[in-house]
Amino acid sequence: MEEQGKQKKKDKKPLSSSFCPINNLDDGCLMHIFNFLSPIPDRYNTALVCHRWCHLACHPRLWLRVEQSAKYLSEPGVFPSIEKAVSAARPGDTILIASGGRHLASNIQINKPLCLIGGGELPDETTLLCSRGSDSALEFISTCKLANLTVKAELGCCLLHRSGRLTIDSCILQCEENPLDYLSCPIISTAGGNEAVSSAVKTKGDRVSVSQTRIEGGAKAVLTNGDLTLQQVRVIYARTFVYFWFDVDSQ
Amino acid sequence: MSSSTDSPTLTTETTQLSPQPDTETAKPTKKITLKSSDNQIFEVEESVAMEFATVKSFFEDSPSTDTVPLPNVTAKPLSQVIEFCKEQIKFKANPDEAQKKKYNAEFVTEKSDKDLVDMIPVANYLEIKDLLDVLNQAVADRIENKSVEYVRSFFGIDNDFTAEEEAALRREHAWAYEGVDED
Structure with missing residues (x-):
């Protein structure tokens, strides 16, 4: 699964120097990071970053x-x-x-x-x-x-x-x-x-x-x-x- | 690498702690070889390697091996993780919460964003809970109080929402923003 994610990312941005692999982290790690954020305003902001972050930042596991x-x-x-x-x-x-x-x-x-x-x-x-x-x-x-x-x-x-x-x-x-x-x-x-x-x-x-x-x-x-x-x-x-x-x- | 220069101090540290029978003192000096995915070899004290839950269980399953392959881990983040764990062992032998906090804070502040994010999967794979907490807290701190656009450009994430989806999401979360000042 991790491989797939990497592949997708590579297809999108082949040679970006600012490329940061944060989206290569698995769901558990990202949720762990979001768990440290205060819900207002940071967690609601992260939900607006992209679909995946939205899914994870609003996930019932953080409730x-x-x-x-x-x-x-x-x-x-x-x-x-x-x-x-x-x-x-x-x-x-x-x-x-x-x-x-x-x-x-x-x-x-x-x-x-x-x-x-x-x-x-x-x-x-x-x-x-x-x-x-x-x-x-x-x-x-x-x-x-x-x-x-x-x-x-x-x-x-x-x-x-x-x-x-x-x-x-x-x-x-x-x-x-x-x-x-x-x-x-x-x-x-x-x-x-x-x-x-x-x-x-x-x-x-x-x-x-x-x-x-x-x-x-x-x-x-x-x-x-x-x-x-x-x-x-x-x-x-x-x-x-x-x-x-x-x-x-x-x- | 750096592990060989650091090891003498660590050894004295541990012998001071347990000046008991030979079997006890002999144990911490045992070296364990870790092999990263890019074929770099790391020699670490057994006590350091035992901080890695994954390595520990590897040894419990097959105690006779002396080289542990780590196929998901590259050399650079691994060396940083080892550096962190060595320090943590010193704090374990010599508990000083304030010093430990200070070290942990310095450890993450001097790292670039890429280094931080690179280390997280390593800490996760090796199951080093303390390090994972420290790293994730550090990343969270870097996102804190930032606008959505800033976070996107900071991490190089593409906005895959359509304008309608984003507006709908903002509406859905509007209840939470009532009475909160716009930045």
Whole structure:
């Protein structure tokens, strides 16, 4: 395989003096190098260099993982809880949350750009559970992306958006229907309000964008306390579920 | 080559460490011959060769041989790798973290980019984990905080993205750049 790579490179650049054989390194070595780079901005930059680098720099082997079963915990980059993974992550990291079981998530504050992804085929397979007595499962101060996850709240809200840009793609947000339905909302956004938090961490373009997401239970899908409003709502009524697309943005 | 001039210091080092029975002191002075792909011969102390996991397992499989062929390794990076391992053995005998860090940093900063990248497959093939970490960290440091165009020209990599693909990729990663200043 190494030979093939060399051959290809030679065909392309026969007599270049600046030729550097970094692309002759095998995938493991290049990934090892990328692992030393901070995700923002360097790893995202390397992803733009060429197809091969893109594949390797965005490879799931460089992600952090949350696993509940103890057998993986000895591997590097594997954490027993979402809280631990979030606090260990570098800005821009992706955290893959293993499917199966229920991950407890109570008032986890995310104050650096992160991407949280569920490890299952479908969002139902990875559940974050916010138990009674917590305000929210996840609280967002910074830009963040959620994908392929189910977030369930027994009381309180699933996602509390304080500032930054929050992207929610292919998720399920559920609030327990009984008994205090009227107290809970799947998404609460306080961005732009007069809170101390939003003035301390001043970010431009606070917004929430939701795509292909099921939102079930709660008094209303989105409650805004700040100056953002619900916009561009689209809904698809599938046979069994209702899927939402919308933005919560300033006017 | 350089290995013969360096060896006396190393021998005294190791004998100081283990002034025990003859069998023990005799061991480190045993030489092992490594043969690179371009047929250069390197004579190294056994203790140095044992730093190379690949060579070590070669000897475990066939202890009677005294020349180890290294078909994937050329002479220049191999000599640099041997130089590094000799130093590491000194640090093993005489642990001094600060000195070791300083040496490791100097070792990589004085190397050209090509030398660094040439050494990585050698370290990988010989399974020298410490060296691999040092080298890869050094390459990562050279990419750090550089623009995409700089990295491409730095390593002479062709951009094989179409304009549309690159734009799509930037869009996909846009969430991470929110609130980050453009360089």
